[in-house]
Amino acid sequence: xxxxxxxxxxxxxxxxxxxxxxxxxxxxxxxxxxxxxxxxxxxxxxxxxxxxxxxxxxxxxxxxxxxxxxxxxxxxxxxxxxxxxxxxxxxxxxxxxxxxxxxxxxxxxxxxxxxxxxxxxxxxxxxxxxxxxxxxxxxxx
Amino acid sequence: xxxxxxxxxxxxxxxxxxxxxxxxxxxxxxxxxxxxxxxxxxxxxxxxxxxxxxxxxxxxxxxxxxxxxxxxxxxxxxxxxxxxxxxxxxxxxxxxxxxxxxxxxxxxxxxxxxxxxxxxxxxxxxxxxxxxxxxxxxxxxxxxxxxxxxxxxxxxxxxxxxxxxxxxxxxxxxxxxxxxxxxxxxxxxxxxxxxxxxxxxxxxxxxxxxxxxxxxxxxxxxxxxxxxxxxxxxxxxxxxxxxxxxxxxxxxxxxxxxxxxxxxxxxxxxxxxxxxxxxxxxxxxxxxxxxxxxxxxxxxxxxxxxxxxxxxxxxxxxxxxxxxxxxxxxxxxxxxxxxxxxxxxxxxxxxxxxxxxxxxxxxxxxxxxxxxxxxxxxxxxxxxxxxxxxxxxxxxxxxxxxxxxxxxxxxxxxxxxxxxxxxxxxxxxxxxxxxxxxxxxxxxxxxxxxxxxxxxxxx
Numbered sequence: 001x002x003x004x005x006x007x008x009x010x011x012x013x014x015x016x017x018x019x020x021x022x023x024x025x026x027x028x029x030x031x032x033x034x035x036x037x038x039x040x041x042x043x044x045x046x047x048x049x050x051x052x053x054x055x056x057x058x059x060x061x062x063x064x065x066x067x068x069x070x071x072x073x074x075x076x077x078x079x080x081x082x083x084x085x086x087x088x089x090x091x092x093x094x095x096x097x098x099x100x101x102x103x104x105x106x107x108x109x110x111x112x113x114x115x116x117x118x119x120x121x122x123x124x125x126x127x128x129x130x131x132x133x134x135x136x137x138x139x140x141x
Numbered sequence: 142x143x144x145x146x147x148x149x150x151x152x153x154x155x156x157x158x159x160x161x162x163x164x165x166x167x168x169x170x171x172x173x174x175x176x177x178x179x180x181x182x183x184x185x186x187x188x189x190x191x192x193x194x195x196x197x198x199x200x201x202x203x204x205x206x207x208x209x210x211x212x213x214x215x216x217x218x219x220x221x222x223x224x225x226x227x228x229x230x231x232x233x234x235x236x237x238x239x240x241x242x243x244x245x246x247x248x249x250x251x252x253x254x255x256x257x258x259x260x261x262x263x264x265x266x267x268x269x270x271x272x273x274x275x276x277x278x279x280x281x282x283x284x285x286x287x288x289x290x291x292x293x294x295x296x297x298x299x300x301x302x303x304x305x306x307x308x309x310x311x312x313x314x315x316x317x318x319x320x321x322x323x324x325x326x327x328x329x330x331x332x333x334x335x336x337x338x339x340x341x342x343x344x345x346x347x348x349x350x351x352x353x354x355x356x357x358x359x360x361x362x363x364x365x366x367x368x369x370x371x372x373x374x375x376x377x378x379x380x381x382x383x384x385x386x387x388x389x390x391x392x393x394x395x396x397x398x399x400x401x402x403x404x405x406x407x408x409x410x411x412x413x414x415x416x417x418x419x420x421x422x423x424x425x426x427x428x429x430x431x432x433x434x435x436x437x438x439x440x441x442x443x444x445x446x447x448x449x450x451x452x453x454x455x456x457x458x459x460x461x462x463x464x465x466x467x468x469x470x471x472x473x474x475x476x477x478x479x480x481x482x483x484x485x486x487x488x489x490x491x492x493x494x495x496x497x498x499x500x501x502x503x504x505x506x507x508x509x510x511x512x513x514x515x516x517x518x519x520x521x522x523x524x525x526x527x528x529x530x531x532x533x534x535x536x537x538x539x540x541x542x543x544x545x546x547x548x549x550x551x552x553x554x555x556x557x558x559x560x561x562x563x564x565x566x567x568x569x570x571x572x573x574x575x576x577x578x579x580x581x582x583x584x585x586x587x588x589x590x591x592x593x594x595x596x597x598x599x600x
Contacts, residue, residue, distance in 0.1 A: 024426065034513070038299075046427035
């Protein structure tokens with residue numbers, strides 16, 4: 001563990017497509033200002049964008065959080081619900097609970113969580129139907 | 142340092158600059174600041190896109206190019222017109238007349254840059270067949286976009302196709318053809334590109350991916366427009382030159398033309414530097430996984446919208462569309478031969494396109510983290526109006542400049558007011574102490590000097 005920590009918390013509102021992408025854009029800007037390598041930026045960009053959109057599309061609102069330590073970048077989300085009933089199903093490529101409305105906007109392809117997992121070195125998800133979902137992803141520098 | 146390693150063709154004309162801050166807000170890489178009443182371009186950040194050239198109401202941003210006098214240094218001279226030139230003139234029967242008019246400017250030969258585009262298209266198709274593992278292949282044809290990626294999208298530099306742009310391919314073919322037919326040394330041949338933009342001028346002076354350019358110089362389209370228009374107004378007196386390029390090569394003059402030349406599916410063409418930024422962000426986010434080829438052009442409409450073109454880009458685009466249509470319908474392309482270069486080793490980049498780390502705050506990540514925290518603090522404290530009075534494009538940008546050590550908080554006019562008020566209050570409370578009052582008055586005086594943000598340098 002390293003003592004040098006930067007923490008940035010971004011509030012993300014459910015259904016707010018106007019602001020969608022703003023928080024992950026900030027995260028990208030910060031990472032580009034740090035001395036991290038290009039591959040990490042590429043992976044962190046995908047994770048933070050997918051995570052932010054998940055909050056907008058699927059959650060009732062939550063936070064997107066960036067933590068930077070000397071040896072790692074941690075991107076996590078905490079939302080207030082509605083929770084995921086079957087996590088293993090949600091992690092399957094192509095599986096989505098998105099409504100037709102969301103799908104008609106080009107989202108809900110069921111690639112969000114699998115993409116996040118694929119681009120992270122460590123991936124943790126905690127959720128239950130009726131409660132919030134917490135996702136913690138780590139990329140090592 | 143920047144001057145030697147990075148030669149820019151967008152320059153400031155200090156006499157015309159009024160320090161008005163229009164340009165700082167329109168720079169896609171935040172490369173301009175106003176200091177002491179004049180704009181300053183930060184060399185390391187500038188990508189020569191020419192946005193500031195377009196937006197400056199006083200025409201204080203200029204593009205430095207070569208004049209026709211440069212032709213006198215060579216025994217023979219060949220002109221390489223960018224295909225965007227063909228969209229500049231009214232009522233031209235076919236491209237051959239424009240080529241003939243260019244020759245009248247004093248060139249020995251005219252070689253179409255669009256032939257270079259045809260050749261580059263063949264090579265891009267080959268690269269597309271090989272594919273790419275992380276996202277789409279990105280065109281290297283617009284040098285401003287390549288530099289934009291180096292500055293703002295460091296993680297996408299590996300996606301840039303390592304091929305030289307059409308004007309370099311055309312320059313190689315043009316010189317080789319003339320050398321063979323006239324049995325002369327390559328050095329005796331001057332090859333001049335007639336350019337719609339600053340970025341290509343910079344690319345000749347400081348090529349990306351290769352040590353040297355094959356061009357001898359770059360002539361501004363704006364500089365020859367008047368002369369060519371005059372010659373073309375009597376086009377019946379000209380004998381049109383044969384057109385060697387294919388319709389598709391000519392189509393590169395406008396956005397989407399390159400895509401149309403290299404693939405028929407999974408491509409995206411975007412024009413205008415701010416639109417390109419938004420599209421690259423989508424690519425960066427992994428939001429366009431099906432995309433295989435991306436063509437980004439800094440100018441609206443593509444090269445027809447270049448900052449040193451004369452005609453309205455939409456009008457020019459329409460004319461290019463007509464030429465392409467007529468060339469396609471006439472069937473003339475069936476009688477042309479595919480472009481070819483015997484020695485194609487110079488078609489590829491010899492050096493990797495590396496990120497330009499100007500956004501980095503510090504080499505040490507611990508220090509960089511501290512600086513980011515400080516930037517956030519400053520941002521929360523600054524007024525957030527992005528008024529530009531300090532000479533930086535936004536409050537965030539001023540905060541970054543402060544943390545980088547270039548500016549101070551009181552460079553913000555609102556912070557300065559606060560500071561002056563605080564000092565005045567302190568002066569009143571210390572009114573009975575003459576020495577203290579004198580110190581405070583002096584400090585106020587120095588702040589008052591600062592308040593005059595647009596004061597010109599007296600030095």
